[in-house]
Amino acid sequence: MDGVTLRTETMTKVSMRQSLATLAVVGLTLGTLTAPAAAQNRDPAYSAARAAGQVGEKMDGYLGYVTPAAPALRAVVEDINIKRKAVYADKAQANKATVEEYALTSGCLLIAQTKPGEKYQAPDGSWQTRGNGPPLRDSRCP
Amino acid sequence: MRNPELTRSANPATNRRMGHGSNFRHRALLALPLMGALATAGCISVNAPDKPIVIELNINIKQEVVYRLAQDANATIESNPDIF
Numbered sequence: 502m503d504g505v506t507l508r509t510e511t512m513t514k515v516s517m518r519q520s521l522a523t524l525a526v527v528g529l530t531l532g533t534l535t536a537p538a539a540a541q542n543r544d545p546a547y548s549a550a551r552a553a554g555q556v557g558e559k560m561d562g563y564l565g566y567v568t569p570a571a572p573a574l575r576a577v578v579e580d581i582n583i584k585r586k587a588v589y590a591d592k593a594q595a596n597k598a599t600v601e602e603y604a605l606t607s608g609c610l611l612i613a614q615t616k617p618g619e620k621y622q623a624p625d626g627s628w629q630t631r632g633n634g635p636p637l638r639d640s641r642c643p
Numbered sequence: 644m645r646n647p648e649l650t651r652s653a654n655p656a657t658n659r660r661m662g663h664g665s666n667f668r669h670r671a672l673l674a675l676p677l678m679g680a681l682a683t684a685g686c687i688s689v690n691a692p693d694k695p696i697v698i699e700l701n702i703n704i705k706q707e708v709v710y711r712l713a714q715d716a717n718a719t720i721e722s723n724p725d726i727f
Contacts, residue, residue, distance in 0.1 A: 606712040
């Protein structure tokens with residue numbers, strides 16, 4: 502009887518260790534998977550242009566040029582806008598809305614999420630620098 | 644002798660007057676299409692504005708729709724940090 506109980510105890514200990522080991526492995530793999538996803542946030546050229554105020558968030562949900570952009574930056578921004586449109590189109594269809602409706606809604610949120618110093622387009626079409634207060638947004642924005 | 648001369652001289656005078664009158668009427672008739680063209684040109688210029696309609700369509704995105712999509716759009720932005 503004693504021998505059996507000892508065996509079961511060792512078995513449970515082993516299984517616990519194994520489960521802990523598997524948990525650790527799972528945790529590590531998750532960490533390695535999420536780390537690159539977080540790292541590939543923005544193209545460095547895009548984040549630099551955004552911080553410098555060369556590029557801003559437009560009302561329609563796309564990026565716009567505040568100042569005339571060099572071809573290299575223009576290529577990066579156009580690529581982002583194409584990708585944005587693809588995402589908007591996909592999500593708009595899923596939500597039974599038009600691409601323009603989904604894009605405008607996103608534009609509202611993206612302007613709200615701009616950080617102080619970044620550029621955004623006001624309802625009158627002018628480029629504004631985000632201050633510490635709320636941005637000037639379309640009356641339909643949530 | 645005097646009468647035919649008088650009648651001859653009188654006839655061309657009346658003819659000329661009649662002629663003047665008919666010319667004036669003809670000119671007025673010829674001017675009618677021109678007047679009509681001017682009138683229709685005015686009508687076309689009134690019917691022309693199409694651009695405001697396009698702007699109205701853009702404005703037609705209703706606040707309700709924006710509010711309905713806001714939550715989903717926020718999730719979309721968060722899940723695509725590389726392009727937003």
